[in-house]
Amino acid sequence: MVPASATIVAPVSGKVTTVANARHAVGITTDSGVEVLVHVGVDTVQLGGEPFTVHVETGQDVKAGAPIIDVDWAAIKAAGKPTDVIVVFTNPSLINDLSITAHGAVAAGTPVGTLA
Structure with a gap:
């Protein structure tokens, strides 16, 4: 994204x-056990956490759409790193169906798909 x-x-x-210790990634496990990793930028672990402010901690319950990380995009770009945000399902065998329902620009908190 x-x-x-x-x-x-x-x-x-x-x-x-x-x-993540470098504050560039957060893992969330859904009630059904699906593990989702949100990774901010590419090769951003090398930045030692400087451009990131994390708003959650391990063990905390979160709702979809809640802020988890703030990013200083100018610092990421100045370091020559891509600014993509990658969302990965780390245990896809638990997903029977993934349906992407949104395309193009989507407001934060707006569902982009469903998992079954």
Whole structure:
């Protein structure tokens, strides 16, 4: 995804299971056990967490659309890193069906698909 804001929001509701030491990634596990990793930028672990402010902690419950990370995009770009946000399902065997229902620009908190 290409973000339009400095605030990255939770793509799903669940429990925060991972906050990377470099603050560039957050893992969330849904109530059904699906693990979702939100990774901000590409090769941003090398930035040592400087451009990131994390708003969640491991063990915390979050709702889809809640802020999880703020990003200083200017610092990411100055470091020559891509600004894509990657959302990965780390245990896809638990997903029977993934349907993407939104295309183009989507407001934060607006559903972009469904999992079954």
